[in-house]
Amino acid sequence: MARKDREMRNVLLLNGNGDVLNFIPWTRAMSLVLKGRVTVYEEFEDEVHSQTRSFKVPAVICLLKMIPFKHSGKVSLSKQNLLIRDQYACQYCGKELKQHTTTVDHILPVSRGGMRIWKNVAAACKPCNGKKGNRTPDEAHMHLSTQPWIPTRKVVLKKHAESLGVPEWLPYFA
Numbered sequence: 001m002a003r004k005d006r007e008m009r010n011v012l013l014l015n016g017n018g019d020v021l022n023f024i025p026w027t028r029a030m031s032l033v034l035k036g037r038v039t040v041y042e043e044f045e046d047e048v049h050s051q052t053r054s055f056k057v058p059a060v061i062c063l064l065k066m067i068p069f070k071h072s073g074k075v076s077l078s079k080q081n082l083l084i085r086d087q088y089a090c091q092y093c094g095k096e097l098k099q100h101t102t103t104v105d106h107i108l109p110v111s112r113g114g115m116r117i118w119k120n121v122a123a124a125c126k127p128c129n130g131k132k133g134n135r136t137p138d139e140a141h142m143h144l145s146t147q148p149w150i151p152t153r154k155v156v157l158k159k160h161a162e163s164l165g166v167p168e169w170l171p172y173f174a
């Protein structure tokens with residue numbers, strides 16, 4: 001299987017009008033396909049084999065019906081979403097990060113009243129977070145490569161698609 005596991009697991013789900021809704025696990029996508037509730041727009045090249053047959057995993061599917069969807073725009077502050085916002089890089093040294101090597105740095109430390117909000121967090125590697133300790137970046141003479149910002153849902157999904165570099169997804173974010 002040429003593609004990485006994490007790519008294979010996600011399928012881009014579009015609403016009936018073509019709006020991006022979310023990424024869903026490919027198993028759930030297959031179940032929507034089998035129930036006839038979606039149109040398959042794109043497929044991955046790789047095939048998945050069950051005991052009796054093989055099939056292509058959809059890359060992009062579109063609901064036949066439009067579902068009401070509240071565009072609250074709010075994105076929950078999880079480590080995964082933070083990694084996506086900060087493009088899988090330590091915001092202090094630029095080192096590439098993975099889920100398990102990432103720490104959530106509170107720019108103004110929690111012990112000094114810093115809150116866990118988008119504007120006060122940055123993805124950081126463990127050595128940088130340890131070095132910064134209980135200080136602000138200025139005090140530690142460490143510089144953030146980007147100023148922290150509040151991502152919208154669509155932006156997070158788009159960055160996720162871009163960071164994985166799955167060509168089948170990208171046109172749907174244009």
Ligand SMILES: [Zn+2]
Pocket residue numbers: 090091092093094095124125126127128129
């Ligand atoms: Zn670092």
